[in-house]
Amino acid sequence: MTASMPDPASRSGVLLETREVGKSFGSVIALNGVSTVVNAGEVTCVLGDNGAGKSTLIKILAGAHQHDTGEFLIEGEPVRLSSPREALDRGIATVFQDLAVVPLMSVWRNFFLGSEPRKGWGPFSWLDSAKARATTKKALSEMGIDLRNVEQPVGTLSGGERQCVAIARAVHFGAKVLILDEPTAALGVKQAGVVLRYVAQARDRGLGVVLITHNPHHAYPVGDRFLLLKRGRSLGCFDKADISLEELTRQMAGGAELEALEHELRGMGS
Amino acid sequence: MTASMPDPASRSGVLLETREVGKSFGSVIALNGVSTVVNAGEVTCVLGDNGAGKSTLIKILAGAHQHDTGEFLIEGEPVRLSSPREALDRGIATVFQDLAVVPLMSVWRNFFLGSEPRKGWGPFSWLDSAKARATTKKALSEMGIDLRNVEQPVGTLSGGERQCVAIARAVHFGAKVLILDEPTAALGVKQAGVVLRYVAQARDRGLGVVLITHNPHHAYPVGDRFLLLKRGRSLGCFDKADISLEELTRQMAGGAELEALEHELRGMGS
């Protein structure tokens, strides 16, 4: 991980922007009129209940889904990504919630899947497996994961190690934007700390980061902007200055409504 | 849902008890030395990170897994449940996290799956489908779910509705103990409220309830006892009196460690 800084000009630029983006699956409206921006050198956190549409939103950003309504702009240019490949080619790397690893394949093959380094000419090119292995080992050990063997199938790794492989891959290929869908869910507190530190580091290198999490305690320390989703709609997009950790926690847990319920339950309780 | 109260004698009895229970899958130790009790008329909440072993614990209680070490007692008698069937026969009904519904089957068939009401004699008995349909419709409408058609495949229901089917089934068949694994995860705040009210109601009828959740705001109002798990080990089992909501929240998010991290991140931040 070379610490080369991108030129300051792009640091403050708007990398991604969605304007009233919406998406339906058949008759299910998963996302409706959501607007947000991802700036270079900033972390945008997306928070919300299960099924709020967080994954759907970032799948649109990552090219895995196409939006039905609204606009999606990359560096000011309206686009419609047709495949994850295209997003990757534009420098947007994603860690999907379901990780997008192939359990039976070895670690290094998973690491480079879809972006394999090659040697040779044209149709007779082959995998530069030595380089791929070395790069994988290096990228993982920089995350503090020291695998005995990068030939090991990913399916034999623990959930946390697997998560780290996916994150290390995204960091490695993420040229401009890094999207992480609940990266800390499968991790213990220590590993979660490492991931958050990574996020901060990527931000400092000038990347735009989108971080999805259920845990306001994870989101608040690193986030610059908080997009709250609920049942496919935006509850608002707050700057860090405008919202406190307590307010964020309450919002996410559906605080106000719960308080009313709590009273009721106490009333009927034993 | 007849409101017949069980006789008071059993109300305060210990229904389930685990003593230093442990369980491994191959070389993964999923659970290690966990002790807790489930009393009649009380709610025991199990809290913990992803992968903490919550589901593993309740699968042991539900007969889906067998414990490797320690003891598991039902009403004081040490047992080893060999199948979910056996647990059901002993009055322990469970809503599994993955719901245990068959998507392609109709609602009423799912509702009674494994405990089908029958008419006729011996091998020539058949499903009492009229009764099954009526019961299903009634049980669901009592939960506030009014399906047009109980012939609808479960796979066509929304996540919340599906959750309600599973819960209604467990409530219907749970004679003594009701176990719920993250029942509110897929639900909006309103439906979550209904489920929590259900939990309270079951408790008031004298059932022992085990409730698993990630959300301390859901757990605290209804819980009488809180078992905290972390990476397969018990962090302790607290009575409601011994722990506050704030403390519970902090414990679950790995509070102390996070605070340290937060400072660090602020230090290196932009």
Added chain:
Amino acid sequence: MALAVQGDDERVARVGLADRLVSRPELGSVLGALAVFVFFSVLTDQFLSPMGVANWLDDSSTLGIMAVAVALLMIGGEFDLSAGVMTASTALVTAILATQLGWNTWLALLVSLVFALGVGALNGWLVMRTGLPSFIVTLGTFLALQGLNLGITRLVTGSVQVSGMREAEGYESAGYLFASTVDVGGTSFPISIVWWVLAAAVGSWVLMRTRFGNWIFAVGGAAPSARAVGVPVVRTKILLFMTTAFAAWLVGSINILRFTTVQANQGIGLEFQFIIAAVIGGCLLTGGFGSAIGAAIGALIFGMARQGIVFAQWDSDWFQLFLGIMLLAAVLVNNAFRRRAERAKR
């Protein structure tokens, strides 16, 4: 109590209505059967004559018995490639016992039934025990049975067929049950048609009206979930394999008593026809969805088409081509129906 949470989920948009009609699994096969029936009725004179009807019903019947059993198995999430050869194996066992060892036909039939159930149980046990796909396990038993059929027949009789059932003791009474004909208006219909209708009826009844039927859907649709709510998954699946074996025994018995002779290479390749009939009848290859009636109708389509082609005097060279195209068309149509149904219901 009952706080009205109600299904008014604001995230669910319009729901189609007319689409509700297309959700029955057998719909495609019923339409297909009608189409084939009308087509050949119009095209040829003899197709609708009593003897013509008897002819294609006869052809459909044994196929239909097997298709119903295979459909149950398929709904239960498994496969049986050995079902075709099993029809020959059971007939061979019966015939060898009755003609070579001189056993009473009934006794021979009984032993053959025990043999069939044993093979079925073995198939099921291997699949459940090893967790291997049933395709590969039953491919193994398919080959093994094929070898046994040939090897044992040649060993015992020195030829590749066993005949002479007619002379066996008890042939008359057993034949009455399995191989007689019923006269309706001067045309004789083989009794296998009755067995076929019976199989479809019992299959449907078991599937739709009994606890075991509920379990079949459950183990095929989501075996771990079924286990979690107390369904005996292993027992259910093994019983399904045994049901298929039982049907193969029934068909084998019908064949041996009707034709009084059996060849060692009979039945090979029929397993695909069973699977095709079940799939045309709306069964999902991946399990958890389908109908016994649909499979019986799938067999009817098969029988009508096969005999209709002869009535229409088409060149039999092209039969397989026609079959392949019919299969592809049927699954595509069924698939389109199911997708529409699913889309409508989301």
Added chain:
Amino acid sequence: MALAVQGDDERVARVGLADRLVSRPELGSVLGALAVFVFFSVLTDQFLSPMGVANWLDDSSTLGIMAVAVALLMIGGEFDLSAGVMTASTALVTAILATQLGWNTWLALLVSLVFALGVGALNGWLVMRTGLPSFIVTLGTFLALQGLNLGITRLVTGSVQVSGMREAEGYESAGYLFASTVDVGGTSFPISIVWWVLAAAVGSWVLMRTRFGNWIFAVGGAAPSARAVGVPVVRTKILLFMTTAFAAWLVGSINILRFTTVQANQGIGLEFQFIIAAVIGGCLLTGGFGSAIGAAIGALIFGMARQGIVFAQWDSDWFQLFLGIMLLAAVLVNNAFRRRAERAKR
């Protein structure tokens, strides 16, 4: 940076070590091949003679070429039941064009290749487009091709075989490539053995050393994940179907040029042999795991066993039984190996 989080997960207990050895997919087949080889070498004299070796290598070769392609497809998560008949279809196209229309052999081969690739692409397109299991789609093309083979052959030649390739223009040069023999120490080995070794080598190289190989594992192991990281899943799978068709064309060309005649019903049933060889070679029926070398060795086991039985002068009636038992044993052993390997690595 690098805070040492390290793999010291306190939840992971002891990890087996010797078990690491058993994780290669082809291990089972290598051991099996050794066993069969030693067994027949000891049992019969001719098995190890130069001519004997040429004999079983010859038998393994065409099967092996197909097994490698089918293994790639199977690793990619799909199935091709039409692969067997395709070997006949391609030979028939070549033969009809060359003998009936008098085309140059090379041109006929080219058109036949285009035909094969077209059928392969159609298979793949149908599977990907409809989302149906490839079992049912390729069963349809299997039947359709079988019908076409017979129908067209009879239509064009009036007989069920096409012969006379030897007289076709360009036969000599094409035969040199596909059907010549190579003399090694006085024994002539057919060139198809070279093609087989080549197929295994290229298959292995593609699988292990190229980007496309990486994609094959990925689409078979977890297609949605593969798509998510930018692998062109549809293209990869269609290419795999076309690879199988290409191999079928190669085998068809070898056969037609070597035997100069082809029967319309050739190739039927061979698809199972390909699948069996691939499975013996360690391929997972459910995709994502396996090896090309393993499949080639699976074919070798097949060929050695088949010829060994002839050398040992066993009664060939029992061959199928032997095959079925061998298949069951092989998958059980492979399965046990894999389970141990997995347990060890958890």
Added chain:
Amino acid sequence: ACSGPTGGSGATPSSAPGGSAPSGGPLKVAVVSHGTPGDAFWNVVKNGAEAAGKELGVEVQYQANGDPAAQAKSIDNAVAQKVGGIVVSMANPDALRDSIAKATQAGIPVVTINSGEQRSTEFGALMHVGQNEGIAGEQAGKKLKDAGKRKLLCVIHEAGNIGLTQRCDGAERGFGTTQKLQVDISNPTDALARLKGALQADPSIDAVLTLNPQVAGNAVSAAKDTGGKAQVATFDLNSDVVAAIKSGDVLFAVDQQQYLQGYLPVVFLKLYKDNANTVGGGRPVLTGPGFVEKSNVDAVGRNADRGTR
């Protein structure tokens, strides 16, 4: 045309043969054989029947299925169609008994071909054309024995096929010790390899009898590759076998003249319908076996490619 019930043959208990055929239209004849679709031998039968049909204005419909149950159903189908005549090969006569009875009861004349001549009259068939596979095999065996051969290998190319088994059993009767080998017709490479293997394993084999012309080609290569001691004889012809007979690689080809087994019954049925003629007087009309050898191969060989020999 006369359609009087003259009952020239005592074998048929039939009423009016012509009368049961659909009035007006041309005679319809159904041919039901036990060959698998795509079988080389039966293809020639089919061609014979179709040629006769074309020449005589008879509608010929050919069905083939190796499964006797399916064969029985094909006969039933023909009866339901009220065809004017049925031609059937009885490799497994018992299985067809009831269906043939149904046909004769309906007044449809039945001609049996190829196999099952012993049961032909018993079942009420009009006549039998051709001859038992067993006899053909026996004569081939005798001929090889006369050629001074010691040990014979008989090659079955379809496992469990009844006709092929009968031929090999016949050859054993005619020749003496005969070894049987099973090969897979759908895989020529395997067939060749197994033939080689068998010849290598038992060098005392000096004669090979194949039952299919393509397998004959394989046997010739196998014999050459293993030292050329064994000589090949075969059933049926194709152009390769014709060439091999000319060059002496194949000793002879058994020629059952199965073209006639397709052609003649159609002619006979036409004659029977139009003129109430019967042929053979209750005894089979033999179509062979002839032998195609070096001496007559030129005359016969030309026709093999047309699918008529």
